[in-house]
Amino acid sequence: MQDHQNKIINFEYAPSIESIDIVNIQPKNKLFIDGKFVEPTSKKYFASINPATGETLAQIADANAKDVDLAVKAARKAYTKTWSKLSGKERGRYLFRIARMIQERARELAVLETLDNGKPIKESRDIDIPLVAAHFFYYAGWADKLDYAVPGKEIKSLGVVGQIIPWNFPLLMAAWKIAPALACGNTVVLKPAETTSLSCLLLAQIFQDAGLPDGVVNIVTGAGETGAAIVNHPDINKIAFTGSTDVGRIIQKAVAHTDKKLTLELGGKSAHIIYEDAAIEQAVEGVINGIYFNQGHVCCAGSRLLLEESIAEMFVGKLKSRMEKLRVGNPLDKNTDIGAINSAGEYGKIKKLIESGIAEGGEYFEPSIQIPTKGYFQKPCFFNKVSSAFSLSRVEVFGPVLTISTFRTAQEAIMKANDTQYGLAAGVWSEKGSKIHKTAAALKAGVIWANTYNKFDPSSPFGGFNESGFGREGGRHGLFPYLSIK
Amino acid sequence: MSELIKISKTIKLFIGGEFPRTESGRSHPVYLSKSKNLYAYLCKASRKDLRNAVTAAQEAQKGWASRSAYNRTQILYRMAEMTEGKREEFIEVLTKTVGYTKIAANKAVDEAVDAFVYYAGFADKYQQLIGSVNPVSGPHHNFTSSEPVGVVALICNSKFNLGNMVAQISAIIASGNSVVVIMADDGAATLAPLSEVFATSDLPKGVVNLLTGDLNELYSHLGTHMEINSLSYQGTNKKLLGELKEMAAGNMKRVVTPVNEPLSLDHLVSYVEYKTVWHPIGN
């Protein structure tokens, strides 16, 4: 064979940056109460940062207890005057319309999400926003079929629902919360996380455009105090919270002496078990997707890798070479696999936990890839040969940090996987069907990904065991927290 | 000799299938209703008894959950049979200590038998009513099934109702949970025949544990015990319920508030967790 131009052609991917012209960010963003954008009574605003650059994107209104009260009043009025009087079919029509409008403005929402959150455009475009629309579509269809969801029972909406959501999937979490609440006939006061308010405010515009009656959904922006005002408001019937276990605990205590219903979707330290008879190449990909998806800012991230000892060395080798191919950088670049850490605070927390892992004696690995020097960027990394006693094995990092340890038998794998106070998710890989079933049944977690990881769907119930919270979101089961069933 | 002096019994606790006295050596008397005559002594369970009961429940739970649903059905039905067999003992306790008429006591035993039979018949069916196969978009099989929540602590401090309490216990154990029960004061003496029902129905030791004692002493240990996964408060004291909920936040215990219908799917479902499993469909 001729030696054809035997030189390595430089095949770098040139930057392929998504245009941001499609979004129009207001310098000052007001609260969305009773169908209108209104000034916060405090007149105070705080900055929302683009984590990829560290630059301020916009000013966001800081809602205080007075604003929350106005929002709750608007929601109550909307509940009694309009929303609870509409038929399920009519509520469904609004939700279908919203779902379609989300699809029509998908690119705009994706770009805005990436700017505000730091997640790769690839993910906001192909995962977050399509799932947002899918959630509204899914629950739209339930609105006039609730009698079938709980046959033989008398069901009623609850009233005004207070919802507090995190920054890791800002719009998707809003959809998870709002769509079932409205389908069931409730009205909503929702607080996005203080670092990621913008996409929820754009969603508010879509609600306006869709003609959703005033006050059915109210969006109050702010930090912990705004959240506390919602939790403690006497005229709220239910609280739905997604976030850290620590805050979840505070909320559970705060509503203990009230009749408020509560669902909590909290943290995790999910195990990812790879048996020696796994489809290895796909398992490597599953591990990558399990922990480095969305910068590891995923409550159900597969952060504890448990490898059968007979394949551990080979598997770690494959993982390392795969990690060398990950592209960390500008979230707007279509070729970016891992974007920016959402905030300076999170970035500092992750760095600190990595230091603690090194101090505890884990074998640290990070690929030799380049990362930007400006903005909050963290290389994907892992600690090999960790003991389950390490704090890194127990504490939720909420970043691209994986721990790896080994096991010898299925029993040991299951025992180690369940050795956590959390119970949100777990992964297991084996090509042996009976072993998959046995392991999936024995894992103490609400979501089990067998031979896959980090898959989401509006029809699939999601939620945890133990300290990962209670209640389910998604599917038929996701209706129950928003209904009074007698 | 006019009459043989009757031996009044001491009603012991029921922990891990055994009948221990409280380690604290404390007791309190139960009198014949409408008189001051002693019927029996009841153990006043301590924090350590409670701990032992939770440990027993925790150790028993996994094995109980791994029994086939059919087997749980068989055992619950056996409890109905044993209760029927002890009808006279139940009637004696109910008439003498709770103050039931004979007719009311008979009816209460009927209700208890009904409750065992109802949940015997549910243990292998509810799964089909609450599980689902979910139509996810993509090449994945996705299904949601239920699992027992684990160890449940049951506080019955409303007005005593035998049928209701048996329904509570049966609803809890039907799906594979284990339970630690703090008996209501006014019906505490029913622990005697009831524990014998559990002890003689092939129920694995530790699945049901029955304690008598002072709830004021015990509830904070229940609320904070990390091995307890679910707290069921079947009473009317709102303040106590609030405190229990606060304490439950420590390890995110599921708090079950008074149920509407003792014999219902909803009741049973208050003690399960949902698990969703994804698996690719490929070649």
Place this chain on the structure above:
Amino acid sequence: MRTISVQNADGNQIVINAFPIDEVGANERADYFTKRSVKKESKLSALYLALSMCDLTTLEGADTPGRVQQMCAKARFPVPPEMIEPFLKKKNWGPIPTVAAVCVYPSMVPHAVKALEGSGIGIASVSTAFPSGQAPLQVKIDDTLFAVENGATEIDMVINRGAFLSGDYQQVFDEIVAIKKACGDTHLKVILETGELGSYDRVRLASEIAMEAGGDFIKTSTGKVTPAATLPVTLVMLQAIADFHQRTGKKIGMKPAGGIRTSKQAIQYLCMVNETLGPEWLTPNLFRFGASALVNDLLKQIFKEATGHYYYDKVFSID
């Protein structure tokens, strides 16, 4: 893990292991490469590279010396130089590369040799009773020897799928060894005909057998069976190549063939090679496209990049 063993010519047992493949996961991973965005200068270098990796192919019962000659002319000068050179010069780009090889039936090899004399373009010949492979081994050997003796520089053989699917891996292995011997120094590409194997698990196993038996390249398809090359099937083979390299240090080449018609598709393949095996595989020595229509689409895209206009097919010769 699927484990089989075969005997080599010296009577030694060779153990061949093949990882199981999860079809859905492999498809998902392959889909990932369709999301890569290759633009501007990266796109141009990818187009040049893809063109230089093409095996311009004609494998028809109706092939004639005239048809082969015309195709070889196209291989030498994909487009008349005067059409494009002014643009390339203006942009300071190098000349358009020639394809890597032409690919023809053994009987057409002498005609291709004549037409390509001095061009440096390879002459690949299919052999071993292509495409079915249903002929006695001696016929397959003779088929191969004919092509080699007449000047083929590369042999594209087919594996014995009948033997493979009936579980006779020894036969599959032995045939590849025999053809490799007949090839001598001529490079051997082993066609697995993945569209007939039924699963990625089998593709992985067949890849392992082909590499252990001495194939220099593994190739997806004859082009006569649907599905031919796909991204996921190629991915499965690339991963087998990576593991073989890790184990033995030998670099095996890869040739997806059939069904790759557009530049966009070709670039997806290049991204996949880049991120699975690394840039050292991005050379015609280790990666080829078995295609015919692809060449014109690559040219069209190169013209577009060079001139800023979209071109239509009529600008390019149909050969």
